[in-house]
Amino acid sequence: MVGTGYVGLVSGACFAETGNDVVCADIDAGKVERLNRGEIPIFEPGLEEVVHRNVQGGRLRFSSDVGSSIASAQAVFVAVGTPPRRDGAADLSAVDSVAETVAAHAQRETVIVLKSTVPVGTNARVGRIVADANHSIHVVSNPEFLKEGDAVNDFLRPDRIVIGCADGDDFARDIMARLYHPVCLDHDRIVWMDPASAELTKYVANTMLAMRISFMNEVAALCEKVGADVHHVRHGVGSDQRVGPKFLYAGPGYGGSCFPKDVKALVHTGREHGVELELASTTDRVNERQKGTLARKLKKYFDGDLRGKRIGVWGIAFKPRTDDVRESASLTLVDVLLSEGATVLAHDPEALDTARQHYGDRIELVDEAYKAADNVDALVLVTEWREYQNPDFERLKSLMRRPLVLDGRNIWSSYGLRRQGFTYDGIGVHGS
Numbered sequence: 526m527v528g529t530g531y532v533g534l535v536s537g538a539c540f541a542e543t544g545n546d547v548v549c550a551d552i553d554a555g556k557v558e559r560l561n562r563g564e565i566p567i568f569e570p571g572l573e574e575v576v577h578r579n580v581q582g583g584r585l586r587f588s589s590d591v592g593s594s595i596a597s598a599q600a601v602f603v604a605v606g607t608p609p610r611r612d613g614a615a616d617l618s619a620v621d622s623v624a625e626t627v628a629a630h631a632q633r634e635t636v637i638v639l640k641s642t643v644p645v646g647t648n649a650r651v652g653r654i655v656a657d658a659n660h661s662i663h664v665v666s667n668p669e670f671l672k673e674g675d676a677v678n679d680f681l682r683p684d685r686i687v688i689g690c691a692d693g694d695d696f697a698r699d700i701m702a703r704l705y706h707p708v709c710l711d712h713d714r715i716v717w718m719d720p721a722s723a724e725l726t727k728y729v730a731n732t733m734l735a736m737r738i739s740f741m742n743e744v745a746a747l748c749e750k751v752g753a754d755v756h757h758v759r760h761g762v763g764s765d766q767r768v769g770p771k772f773l774y775a776g777p778g779y780g781g782s783c784f785p786k787d788v789k790a791l792v793h794t795g796r797e798h799g800v801e802l803e804l805a806s807t808t809d810r811v812n813e814r815q816k817g818t819l820a821r822k823l824k825k826y827f828d829g830d831l832r833g834k835r836i837g838v839w840g841i842a843f844k845p846r847t848d849d850v851r852e853s854a855s856l857t858l859v860d861v862l863l864s865e866g867a868t869v870l871a872h873d874p875e876a877l878d879t880a881r882q883h884y885g886d887r888i889e890l891v892d893e894a895y896k897a898a899d900n901v902d903a904l905v906l907v908t909e910w911r912e913y914q915n916p917d918f919e920r921l922k923s924l925m926r927r928p929l930v931l932d933g934r935n936i937w938s939s940y941g942l943r944r945q946g947f948t949y950d951g952i953g954v955h956g957s
């Protein structure tokens with residue numbers, strides 16, 4: 526498993542859990558050192574236990590020497606980052622580098638499995654890089670669909686496993702089928718297809734989900750204008766089985782390491798091939814605008830002037846049950862607050878370390894939720910962690926300088942809070 530981040534570590538540990546011998550390799554020597562000391566560098570529920578059990582069982586180890594780690598492997602999974610370039614395209618330099626390493630070090634016929642999210646054509650591109658290797662190297666696309674926060678469960682009980690494999694490549698097909706056999710015992714979850722379709726499937730799935738969110742964010746803005754409530758609209762619409770209830774939540778804009786970059790990359794791929802994916806580009810544009818919503822709403826209560834205001838923020842991770850802050854709506858809000866002269870106190874149950882790496886001492890990170898309400902002019906909820914769902918509002922009110930709450934996830938009762946004397950604002954709910 527090359528690349529030991531959110532995807533690689535979970536996938537490597539879970540493949541070890543089902544009995545395979547796995548080496549997780551990463552060029553980040555510090556990360557590998559921590560893993561070898563028994564530390565888990567990310568927060569992911571259930572992961573620590575799986576890692577420790579399999580390290581103890583001798584099926585999982587970690588190395589920063591990628592070449593020797595892959596030398597005798599029957600399958601080499603590529604789970605390195607594919608971050609966005611400035612033009613929106615995916616940066617494939619890490620994928621290329623792994624392919625070059627495999628071409629140089631493989632000592633047997635092997636399969637390279639592209640698990641990183643990569644644009645259409647990458648399977649063929651990697652095929653060209655490994656074409657002259659000493660041993661035959663097969664290239665397979667196997668995009669990952671796990672959700673941070675529930676990744677171990679997703680890996681072991683996936684909705685489906687998409688595998689893009691060239692027609693007639695029985696060697697690769699056999700290895701992939703055997704690797705995923707343990708998670709297909711109850712029913713076959715593998716959806717076989719050609720590599721280009723597999724590559725595209727991942728981007729289309731993420732863009733479809735992102736599109737639902739952006740659409741509901743637009744609907745929420747309309748609700749605010751016409752006196753409707755997005756909660757009711759969501760229930761009414763999502764209970765139609767053709768629509769379904771998931772990913773219909775209005776909020777502060779989607780974040781994370783996947784949706785923003787994957788939507789942009791799909792638009793870029795379309796343009797490269799002369800196809801303007803207008804729904805996808807609008808989804809991205811709507812989200813960029815939505816990420817400014819919390820700051821815009823907040824400013825309204827201070828006559829546009831945030832200088833000297835003290836603002837509490839609940840939630841920095843881009844969603845609950847992860848410590849990942851990449852592209853989080855919270856970062857967008859905090860950036861505006863800081864640039865406009867406000868002081869920020871922020872809490873998150875798991876993301877304080879990743880937030881500290883991002884902000885240093887520019888914001889005050891507190892280790893207990895109520896401390897973020899201390900003498901603040903407003904409290905903004907950005908990430909719907911469970912512990913924020915039913916706080917002691919009387920206690921909050923007594924701590925705050927001004928009882929103004931901005932509920933970026935619509936998880937509190939606007940009616941109840943107003944009765945308790947708060948000024949309440951949400952996203953597309955009554956009174957927003």
Ligand SMILES: NC(=O)c1ccc[n+]([C@@H]2O[C@H](COP(=O)([O-])OP(=O)(O)OC[C@H]3O[C@@H](n4cnc5c(N)ncnc54)[C@H](O)[C@@H]3O)[C@@H](O)[C@H]2O)c1
Binds near residue numbers: 528530556619640641
């Ligand atoms: N995070 C998710 O929820 C998720 C879900 C599905 C798919 N993906 C995709 O999976 C890929 C990895 O995402 P992630 O969130 O795990 O990223 P990550 O940044 O957490 O991890 C990537 C790891 O790769 C390592 N790396 C970079 N270049 C390397 C190289 N040349 N050789 C060896 N190691 C190298 C980095 O040091 C890092 O540890 C991306 O393409 C992403 O889009 C992510």
